[in-house]
Structure formats: C-alpha cells, structure tokens
Amino acid sequence: MEPTDKEIQYIDPHGAKETLGDNAIHVEGLSMILYDTDQFMDHFYHWWGEIILGSWRVYSAFIQYSNASWPPPLPARFILPHIYLDEWHDRAGVNAPLMRACFSSASIEKQDYWLDLIALNRTVVFERAMIVSREAARRHPFSDKWYKMMAGTMDVPTLDNFWEYLRSTTIFNFLGYLPTVVVNPIPGNTEKPIITYISRQGAGRRLIDKDHELLVESLKLLEDEGICEVFVAMMERMSLHDQIDLVSRSTILIGVHGNGLTHQLWMPPSHRSTVIEIFIPKAYVFDYELPARNLGHRHYAVWNDTLITYPKGTYYKGITYGDGFHGNSIPVYGPAVARVIRERLTEPITSRGGARN
Known part of the structure; x- marks a missing residue:
C-alpha cells in the first residue's frame, strides 16, 4: 500500500491555486480516513485495539494541546477507501455494533464514497481530517521495538483518562446503563470485585x-x-x-x-x-x-x-x-x-x- 501521486501529493502553498482551483467542496466535521485493508480491519483487536484506540489517543492529544474543550467533537464520518462492502466486519460480529454505539451519529463510508469524490474531479476540502495508515505507522522507530501499529502513539502525551469518554459512551449506548463497579473487597459486603x-x-x-x-x-x-x-x-x-x-x-x-x-x-x-x-x-x-x-x-x-x-x-x-x-x-x-x-x-x-x- 505504498502511496503514489494518485493517493498523496505535497504542494507548495504558492502553487496551490494552480493545482486546486479557485473554489472547493467543503466537508464539515472530523473525517477519519482509515487507510487500511480488510486483512486487518475484520478483526476485533486490530480494529478497536489498534485503529480506534491509537487514533483516539492522537486526536485527544491534539485537542488537549490546542486548548479546545473536552470532550472533543466526535468524528462525523469514517472513510474506508479500500473497503468495498462489509469486509471491515469481524466474524464474531463485534466491530460494527460497538461502532454504532460509540459513534452513533457518524457515517461509515467505503470505497464507493471515495470514488464518488474522485469522479467529481473537484477539489474537496475536509474541515478536519485524520489519516490512519498502517503502512506509515510501521515506519515509526517504535514499530521495530513492539511490532504493533499503535506503537508510535505510545510517546504522544495526552490525558491519563483520554479513553474514558469513548468507553462510557459505548457502554451506555450499548447497554442503556453504566454498570456499578466494585473495586475494593469490603468484609461483609455482598458485592465484590x-x-x-x-x-x-x-x-x-x-x-x-x-x-x-x-x-x-x-x-x-x-x-x-x-x-x-x-x-x-x-x-x-x-x-x-x-x-x-x-x-x-x-x-x-x-x-x-x-x-x-x-x-x-x-x-x-x-x-x-x-x-x-x-x-x-x-x-x-x-x-x-x-x-x-x-x-x-x-x-x-x-x-x-x-x-x-x-x-x-x-x-x-x-x-x-x-x-x-x-x-x-x-x-x-x-x-x-x-x-x-x-x-x-x-x-x-x-x-x-x-x-x-
């Protein structure tokens, strides 16, 4: 999945108008562009434990250091350019329902959406976008240390409880309640850890x-x-x-x-x-x-x-x-x-x- 000029180009701001034109289509909200294949996407761990967890850590750090309010705006859409139908669904049927619970207002767009944008032959500007690429992640020095896609996020400073917002949102939307958790064993208490x-x-x-x-x-x-x-x-x-x-x-x-x-x-x-x-x-x-x-x-x-x-x-x-x-x-x-x-x-x-x- 090495990108070519069709996938990514770096242009000089002074020459941007010549390349991009005088106007553009504006796509509002945060777009998460998951540049990965179904080899990994259709797996509970790779989807949630790497792609979503790692990208949320980076996004949380950006929100924190830009002094924006917390909790941050959730993604408006997830774009999967290399997925045609439901190949991102895992065999156990976990990925998709939890995504709908966690990101209840987000659309999940696939290859047809990406190709539609290309067919417009117009400049499209995403208000805010994050590109999540397994190939790029593997080039981080930490990848050779732990051989994990999210290895490169481990030194990204962020809040200790950055995941709690997504955890509690997912559980509440999925179950309809947040369960009571007992952490410390108390003698005589019928509820235990x-x-x-x-x-x-x-x-x-x-x-x-x-x-x-x-x-x-x-x-x-x-x-x-x-x-x-x-x-x-x-x-x-x-x-x-x-x-x-x-x-x-x-x-x-x-x-x-x-x-x-x-x-x-x-x-x-x-x-x-x-x-x-x-x-x-x-x-x-x-x-x-x-x-x-x-x-x-x-x-x-x-x-x-x-x-x-x-x-x-x-x-x-x-x-x-x-x-x-x-x-x-x-x-x-x-x-x-x-x-x-x-x-x-x-x-x-x-x-x-x-x-x-």
Missing part, C-alpha cells in the same frame, strides 16, 4: 485441560475467601450484550493470549484494574500490553508459574513467539495466578496502579 477469566478451551490456542481446571479451582478459592466474585466466560457462547455487561463490571481480566482480551477496552480503569495474559513459557508479544498501558490497567504476562509485570517506562525487551505459541497445550499454574490476584485486590491503594506508558 469481579474477576473474569476468558476461557479459550473451545478454541485452538488454549490451556492444558488439567491446568485450566486448576486455574478455575484456584480462582474459586479466592471467591470462597470473600475477596472477589469469579466468572468463567466463553465469549463465543455469550451474547455481545452479556459480554460487554460482564467486562464493564470487571476489575481483573484473565485469559490466554487472544482476541477476547481486547474487551479490556470496556473494563473501568482503577488502581486495581489488571489484565493477566497467559503465554506459552518464554513467549512475549505486546498486542494486549500496549492497550493495557493506554487504558490504565496493570498488565501481567504469565509463564506457567511465573508472572512478570513492568512499571511505567520499562518494558520487556524483544518479541518472542516460539514453539507452541498457538498450540493447545499452554501450561499455567493456577495458584500462582491466584496469589497475584489476591495481592492486587488487597494491597494498599497507594501502591502499583496501571502503567500508562
């Missing part, structure tokens, strides 16, 4: 069966102690409504590396909110750590009985997949995971929160 374990035991990449069973048993022991409420969720068997409701009430999200961890977008940030991502031992990728840092959740990587986390400003060095990364025999020692969860729910409030960067 919610721990959601996203099980992939029906998928290809999954835990060893006996390790899955021990993990569930270890989590249930925490529930018996009265410090949390545990839900074991197989997202593919739940309605989207129930998925969003559960995650938006959760404080800790656990799962094998996979698409379900993108749901951390709807988990409210707090000093205890945590994403625990299980890998095959010694494997490490940043798909769900970078969103966690953006959202204010503490991220832990799990290698069987070892949990590792990195404070703000520090990161694991390198990207490693290794044998068995996508396999069905990923080990995990449940009591080790339960120990960290107990610490996260009971440690003093002034200690470790989420790492923003």
Whole structure:
C-alpha cells in the first residue's frame, strides 16, 4: 500500500491555486480516513485495539494541546477507501455494533464514497481530517521495538483518562446503563470485585485441560475467601450484550493470549484494574500490553508459574513467539495466578496502579 501521486501529493502553498482551483467542496466535521485493508480491519483487536484506540489517543492529544474543550467533537464520518462492502466486519460480529454505539451519529463510508469524490474531479476540502495508515505507522522507530501499529502513539502525551469518554459512551449506548463497579473487597459486603477469566478451551490456542481446571479451582478459592466474585466466560457462547455487561463490571481480566482480551477496552480503569495474559513459557508479544498501558490497567504476562509485570517506562525487551505459541497445550499454574490476584485486590491503594506508558 505504498502511496503514489494518485493517493498523496505535497504542494507548495504558492502553487496551490494552480493545482486546486479557485473554489472547493467543503466537508464539515472530523473525517477519519482509515487507510487500511480488510486483512486487518475484520478483526476485533486490530480494529478497536489498534485503529480506534491509537487514533483516539492522537486526536485527544491534539485537542488537549490546542486548548479546545473536552470532550472533543466526535468524528462525523469514517472513510474506508479500500473497503468495498462489509469486509471491515469481524466474524464474531463485534466491530460494527460497538461502532454504532460509540459513534452513533457518524457515517461509515467505503470505497464507493471515495470514488464518488474522485469522479467529481473537484477539489474537496475536509474541515478536519485524520489519516490512519498502517503502512506509515510501521515506519515509526517504535514499530521495530513492539511490532504493533499503535506503537508510535505510545510517546504522544495526552490525558491519563483520554479513553474514558469513548468507553462510557459505548457502554451506555450499548447497554442503556453504566454498570456499578466494585473495586475494593469490603468484609461483609455482598458485592465484590469481579474477576473474569476468558476461557479459550473451545478454541485452538488454549490451556492444558488439567491446568485450566486448576486455574478455575484456584480462582474459586479466592471467591470462597470473600475477596472477589469469579466468572468463567466463553465469549463465543455469550451474547455481545452479556459480554460487554460482564467486562464493564470487571476489575481483573484473565485469559490466554487472544482476541477476547481486547474487551479490556470496556473494563473501568482503577488502581486495581489488571489484565493477566497467559503465554506459552518464554513467549512475549505486546498486542494486549500496549492497550493495557493506554487504558490504565496493570498488565501481567504469565509463564506457567511465573508472572512478570513492568512499571511505567520499562518494558520487556524483544518479541518472542516460539514453539507452541498457538498450540493447545499452554501450561499455567493456577495458584500462582491466584496469589497475584489476591495481592492486587488487597494491597494498599497507594501502591502499583496501571502503567500508562
């Protein structure tokens, strides 16, 4: 997708009139031009966890440093020049409904809209536009560090809670209410912090069966102690409504590396909110750590009985997949995971929160 002169040209302001003419068609509002292909767009993580989250961080920074009011105006339209029909819809049917909930007044224009503008053979001026390009993002120095589209946004300074406006808007419009969230376990209180374990035991990449069973048993022991409420969720068997409701009430999200961890977008940030991502031992990728840092959740990587986390400003060095990364025999020692969860729910409030960067 290397752009040619048909896609992008840089012109000198002094010669602009000769190129653009005396007048133009004006398109009001913010236009988000998503210059990507269906190879990535039709995936919950790539759409929401990279394209939308990353672009909103950059847009939020622009609003903040231009001293504009908050919350900022939402996009008037999303333009997908390389998408013909509904190729941006993911197989699980998550992307589109959540877009309609989050950006309820925005249109989603595809290739026909883009070609119509070209056919006008007129200059079209967008009042405000953001071009989101995966190819351009890969040229940022951080791309070689984390190999993620949104890597280059990680040093863009913005508000700590920049995502909260979209999170709460999406949840309220989708559910019709904002769920109550319990963060701290209080003795005698019937409502406890919610721990959601996203099980992939029906998928290809999954835990060893006996390790899955021990993990569930270890989590249930925490529930018996009265410090949390545990839900074991197989997202593919739940309605989207129930998925969003559960995650938006959760404080800790656990799962094998996979698409379900993108749901951390709807988990409210707090000093205890945590994403625990299980890998095959010694494997490490940043798909769900970078969103966690953006959202204010503490991220832990799990290698069987070892949990590792990195404070703000520090990161694991390198990207490693290794044998068995996508396999069905990923080990995990449940009591080790339960120990960290107990610490996260009971440690003093002034200690470790989420790492923003």
